[in-house]
Amino acid sequence: MPEWLKLGGIAIVVIGLALRLRTTLVVVTAAIFTGLAAGLPLFSNEGIFANLPQLPLLVREGQTGIINMLGKAFADTRFVTLFIITLPAVGLAERYGLQEQAAALIRRFRAATVGRLLIIYQLFRILHGMLGIRLNGHPAFVRPLVYPMSIGAAEANLGVKTAGAVPADAAERIKAADAASENYGNFYGQNLSPVQAGILLVYGVMRGLGFEIGVLDLVRYTTPIVAASVILGALQFYWLDRSLLSAAKRGADV
Amino acid sequence: MSSLVSHLLSLEAVYALVGTVLLVFAGLTFLDRRHSHRLGTGFFWLTFGVIFIFGGILPSWLTGLLVIAMVAIDGAGRVSRGSDDIRSTTPLQKGRRLGDRIFLPVLVIPIVTFATAAAFRLSGLDVSRGALVGLGFGSVAAMIVGLALTGGTVREMMQAGRRLNESMGAVNILPQLLASLGVIFTAAHVGDLIAGGIQQIVPDGNLFLLVLANCFGMALFTIVMGNSFAAFPVIATGVLVPLIIKPYGVNPAMAAILTLTAGSSGTLMTPMAANFNIVPAALLEMRDQYGVIKFQLPFALTIWSLHVVLMWLFIKFL
Numbered sequence: 001m002p003e004w005l006k007l008g009g010i011a012i013v014v015i016g017l018a019l020r021l022r023t024t025l026v027v028v029t030a031a032i033f034t035g036l037a038a039g040l041p042l043f044s045n046e047g048i049f050a051n052l053p054q055l056p057l058l059v060r061e062g063q064t065g066i067i068n069m070l071g072k073a074f075a076d077t078r079f080v081t082l083f084i085i086t087l088p089a090v091g092l093a094e095r096y097g098l099q100e101q102a103a104a105l106i107r108r109f110r111a112a113t114v115g116r117l118l119i120i121y122q123l124f125r126i127l128h129g130m131l132g133i134r135l136n137g138h139p140a141f142v143r144p145l146v147y148p149m150s151i152g153a154a155e156a157n158l159g160v161k162t163a164g165a166v167p168a169d170a171a172e173r174i175k176a177a178d179a180a181s182e183n184y185g186n187f188y189g190q191n192l193s194p195v196q197a198g199i200l201l202v203y204g205v206m207r208g209l210g211f212e213i214g215v216l217d218l219v220r221y222t223t224p225i226v227a228a229s230v231i232l233g234a235l236q237f238y239w240l241d242r243s244l245l246s247a248a249k250r251g252a253d254v
Numbered sequence: 255m256s257s258l259v260s261h262l263l264s265l266e267a268v269y270a271l272v273g274t275v276l277l278v279f280a281g282l283t284f285l286d287r288r289h290s291h292r293l294g295t296g297f298f299w300l301t302f303g304v305i306f307i308f309g310g311i312l313p314s315w316l317t318g319l320l321v322i323a324m325v326a327i328d329g330a331g332r333v334s335r336g337s338d339d340i341r342s343t344t345p346l347q348k349g350r351r352l353g354d355r356i357f358l359p360v361l362v363i364p365i366v367t368f369a370t371a372a373a374f375r376l377s378g379l380d381v382s383r384g385a386l387v388g389l390g391f392g393s394v395a396a397m398i399v400g401l402a403l404t405g406g407t408v409r410e411m412m413q414a415g416r417r418l419n420e421s422m423g424a425v426n427i428l429p430q431l432l433a434s435l436g437v438i439f440t441a442a443h444v445g446d447l448i449a450g451g452i453q454q455i456v457p458d459g460n461l462f463l464l465v466l467a468n469c470f471g472m473a474l475f476t477i478v479m480g481n482s483f484a485a486f487p488v489i490a491t492g493v494l495v496p497l498i499i500k501p502y503g504v505n506p507a508m509a510a511i512l513t514l515t516a517g518s519s520g521t522l523m524t525p526m527a528a529n530f531n532i533v534p535a536a537l538l539e540m541r542d543q544y545g546v547i548k549f550q551l552p553f554a555l556t557i558w559s560l561h562v563v564l565m566w567l568f569i570k571f572l
Contacts, residue, residue: 003447004447006442006443006444006447007444007447009435009438009439009442009444010444010478013435013478013526017525022328022329022331022424023425023428023525023528023532024324024325024328024329024424024427024428024431025325025328025329027428027431027432027435028321028322028325028431030435031434031435031438034435034438034439034442034444035438035441035442037442038441038442038443040438040441040442043315044314044315047313047315048315049315064441065315065318066318066438067314067315067318067319067322068314068315068318069314069318069434069437069438069441070317070318070321070322070434070437070438071312071313071314071315071316071317071318071319071320071321072314072317072318072437073430073433073434073436073437073438074305074309074317074318074321074430074431074433074434075305075309075310075312075314075317076433077429077430077433077434078265078269078272078305078306078309078430079265079386080429080430080433080529081272081306081426081427081429081430082268082272082386082389082390083389084272084275084276084419084426085268085271085272085275085389085390085393085394086363086389086393086396087275087414087415087416087418087419088275088393088397088411088412088414088415089359089360089362089363089393089396089397089399089400089411089415090359090360090396090415090418091411091413091414091415091416091417091418092359092397092400092401092404092406092410092411092414092415093356093357093359093360093400093404094414095404095406095410095414096352096356096403096404096406097352097356098356098357098360101352101353101354101356101357102357105354105357132375132381133368133371133381133385134382134385135364135367135385135389136389136529138529138530138533138534138537139537140363140364140367140389141364142534142537142538143537143538144360145357145360147538168541172540172541172542172545173545173549175535175538175539175540175545176535176540176545176546176548176549176550177549178538179531179534179535179538179546179549180522180546180549180550180553182534183521183522183530183531183546183550184522184550184553186530187515187518187521187522188515188518191511191514191515195381197382197483198482198483198514199511201483201486201487201514202486202510202511202514205486205487205490205491205510206490206506206507206510209490209491209495211495211499211506211510213506213507213510214507217507217508218507218510218511220507221505221507221508221511221512221568222511222512222515224564225512225515225557225560225561225564228557228560229557232553232556232557233553236552236553
C-alpha cells in the first residue's frame with residue numbers, strides 16, 4: 001500500500017468535520033482507516049483472538065490491533081473526562097441561583113467590564129501555571145463562576161436591567177471569550193514552572209536527541225511569549241468590550 | 255493500612271466514582287419516560303460508566319468494541335438530551351436567601367483540588383495525579399456541602415447533573431476518542447510522513463524559511479493531533495534538530511521551547527483539541543460548537559507569527 005494513503009485519515013477528519021457529520025463517528029472512521037492503511041490488523045493476536053486462523057486484516061503475529069489500541073488509549077486517558085464528576089454539584093448550585101448570585105456579585109464592582117474580568121482571569125490562570133498547578137479550568141471556574149460573572153458585567157455595562165436580557169449574539173461572543181481566556185492563561189502560563197509537563201517533555205525529548213538543556217533556561221526563553229499572550233489577550237478583550245457597547249448602541253438606535 | 259490509603263488515593267478510585275455518577279445518570283435517563291431517545295441515551299452513558307469503572311481491568315479489545323458500540327449509538331442519532339426542564343422549576347426563592355453562600359459548593363472543588371495537589375507534593379507523590387484525585391474528592395465534598403446548604407435531595411442534585419451532562423451530549427467522549435486517534439496516528443507513523451514532507455519542500459540554506467517551516471510544521475501537526483505534546487517529539491526529531499539546531503549551532507533551549515508554544519497556537523485553532531475548544535463550547539451551551547475556535551483564531555495567528563519572528567531574531571542576534 002502506498003505511504004500517502006495513511007494521510008487519508010486526516011482527509012476523513014477534515015471532510016467529515018467540514019460537512020458537520022457526527023464527530024465521534026468521523027474520528028473512529030479515521031482511526032480505523034489510518035490503521036488499516038498502515039497495514040495494522042484489527043485485533044492483537046492474543047486472548048480470544050489467539051487461536052484464530054490468521055485472516056488478513058483481522059490479526060497478525062506480533063502486531064497490536066487497531067481496536068486494542070483504541071480501547072487502551074480510551075481507558076488510559078479517562079483523566080481528561082474527570083470533569084463529569086463536578087456536574088452534580090455545579091448543577092445543584094445553579095438550581096439554587098449560582099448564576100444569578102455571581103452576576104449580582106460582579107455588579108457590585110462599578111469598574112467591572114467583561115474585558116477587564118477576563119484579563120484578570122487570564123492572569124489568575126498564569127499564576128496557577130507559575131505555581132506548578134495544572135487543572136482544567138473550564139469546568140472548575142469558567143462554567144460555574146467566570147461565565148455568569150461576565151454575563152453580569154455585560155448586563156451592568158449595557159444597562160440591561162433584567163437577568164437574561166443580554167442579546168443572544170453578544171452572549172455567544174462573551175461565552176467564546178470566557179473559554180478563550182482560560183485557554184490563553186493555561187497554555188502559555190504553564191510553561192513558567194519547571195515542574196510542568198510541557199517543560200519536562202521538551203527537556204526529555206531534547207535530552208534523548210543529545211542536548212542537555214536546563215529547565216530554567218526553557219522557562220526563561222518562554223517569558224517573551226507569555227508576555228505577548230497577556231498583551232494580545234488584553235487587546236482582544238478590550239476590543240470585545242468596545243464592540244459589545246457599540247453593538248448595544250446600534251441596537252438602541254433602531 | 256497504607257495500601258488501603260494508596261488505593262483510595264489512586265486514579266482508579268476516582269474513575270470508579272465518575273463511573274458511578276455516570277451509572278446514576280444512565281439510570282435516571284432510563285426512568286425518564288418522556289425522553290425522546292431514552293434507550294439509546296441510557297445505554298450510551300451506561301457503557302461509558304462501565305468503561306470508567308472497569309477500564310483498568312477490561313481487556314483492551316473489549317473496551318475498544320464498547321467504544322465502537324457507543325459511537326454507533328451516537329452515529330445513529332440516538333443520544334440526546336432529556337425531557338426534564340429543571341430550569342422551569344428552579345427554587346430561586348430559596349436561593350436568594352442563601353446569598354453569597356451559594357458559592358461555597360463550587361469553591362470547594364478548586365480548594366480541595368489544590369490542597370490535595372499540595373499534600374501530594376509534600377509527600378513526594380506525583381503532583382499531577384494529586385490534582386486529578388483532588389478534583390474527584392473535591393467534587394464529592396462539593397456535593398455534600400451543596401446538599402447541606404440548600405437542603406436539596408440527592409435525586410434533585412443528580413437530575414441537575416444529568417441535565418448538564420445530557421445537554422453537552424456525546425461531545426463528552428471526544429477528548430478520549432481523539433487521544434486514541436493520536437495513538438493510532440503515531441503507530442502508523444503519520445508524523446514521520448509530515449516531517450519528511452517538510453524536509454522535502456524547504457530549501458536548504460535559508461534560515462528564515464527554515465524557521466517558518468519549523469513553526470508551520472509544528473502548528474500543522476498539532477492541528478492534526480489536537481495536542482502539541484504529541485507533535486513536539488516528531489517535529490523536534492524530524493525538522494528542528496536536523497535542519498536548524500545542528501547546522502546553525504542554535505541555542506537548543508530557546509528553539510525547543512519556542513517550537514512547543516508555536517504548537518500551542520495550533521491547539522487554539524483545532525477542533526481536534528476537543529477538551530479545550532469543543533467541550534467548553536458545549537459546557538457553556540453555545541449555539542456554534544466552533545465558536546471558541548473562531549474567537550481564538552486572530553489571537554492564534556498573531557502569536558504564531560510572533561514565534562517565527564522571535565525565533566529568527568534570537569538566532570540572528572543572540
